[in-house]
Amino acid sequence: MSKLILFNKPYGVLCQFSNTDGYKGETLADYIHQKEVYAAGRLDKDSEGLLLLTNNGKLQHKIAHPKHKMSKTYWVLVEGSPSEKKLQYLRDGIKLKDGMTLPAKIKRMSEPYGLWQRIPPVRYRKHIPETWLEITISEGRNRQVRRMTATIDCPTLRLIRYRIGSWTLDGLGNGQYRNLESY
Numbered sequence: 001m002s003k004l005i006l007f008n009k010p011y012g013v014l015c016q017f018s019n020t021d022g023y024k025g026e027t028l029a030d031y032i033h034q035k036e037v038y039a040a041g042r043l044d045k046d047s048e049g050l051l052l053l054t055n056n057g058k059l060q061h062k063i064a065h066p067k068h069k070m071s072k073t074y075w076v077l078v079e080g081s082p083s084e085k086k087l088q089y090l091r092d093g094i095k096l097k098d099g100m101t102l103p104a105k106i107k108r109m110s111e112p113y114g115l116w117q118r119i120p121p122v123r124y125r126k127h128i129p130e131t132w133l134e135i136t137i138s139e140g141r142n143r144q145v146r147r148m149t150a151t152i153d154c155p156t157l158r159l160i161r162y163r164i165g166s167w168t169l170d171g172l173g174n175g176q177y178r179n180l181e182s183y
Contacts, residue, residue: 049161
């Protein structure tokens with residue numbers, strides 16, 4: 001029977017079950033106590049939000065492999081207040097060191113309702129505004145969203161993956177997971 005687990009990964013948690021590199025923080029094993037499930041894609045330790053885990057190799061490949069272009073939506077707190085012109089660069093596709101990105105969907109948003117506190121808290125600077133953006137991409141390069149916002153001079157302060165395909169964080173508290181059996 002195929003399993004699919006939706007997990008709201010906290011900040012600082014490694015997207016692996018073992019800690020082989022001497023990292024002193026938490027791993028998936030501190031939260032997910034089920035055998036033989038593996039992450040379908042990754043979130044770096046500085047990112048939060050939706051991570052999918054499965055025991056089905058075909059499903060894992062469909063979720064994680066770039067050729068399937070499964071869309072992913074992120075809630076992103078950036079430093080500064082990007083102009084519409086800068087946001088349009090991201091919408092059109094922007095050149096990164098590893099090539100052009102595919103077009104992205106970008107819109108300004110209010111801070112997400114009911115958002116959990118991040119530990120440690122985000123560093124705020126009194127005289128520099130912050131802006132929440134909703135960014136949807138259909139590829140998943142290493143630290144892509146962070147590199148995109150840095151390219152328009154608005155570094156990412158907090159990054160939360162809200163959605164992968166049709167699966168969302170809705171109803172999942174920070175550090176919680178939900179099983180979707182018989183997927």
